[in-house]
Amino acid sequence: MFVCLCHGITDKHIAQAVREEGVGNMRELRKQLGVGSQCGKCVQLAQQVIDNTIVDE
Template identity: 45%
Template sequence: MYVCVCRAVTDGQIFQAARAGASSLKDLRRELGVASECGQCASCAKQCLREVHQGDATAAMPISFA
């Protein structure tokens, strides 16, 4: 699912960045450009970070429709 439409960033990309060490919205902004345009995605991006860092492994798994 797209989290940041302005920069075409998906939740999967955010989960991957979080697993690679991103721990704040500032990190996501630097690495992916999240919340650097309109900012509407900031709360959803932070929620994605929380899910990964709180150990919710199922939330961090990308959904496959194959």
């Protein structure tokens, strides 16, 4: 599922960044993948994906 259309980032990309790159919040995700740096519509969903991935571990 695409989370950030501006950058073509899926929930899997985000989960991978959390697990493998140590991304723990939106600021780090934006730095890493650019998520939320254009229209910003994806921020809420991206945050949820981060939270769910952290809870899953």
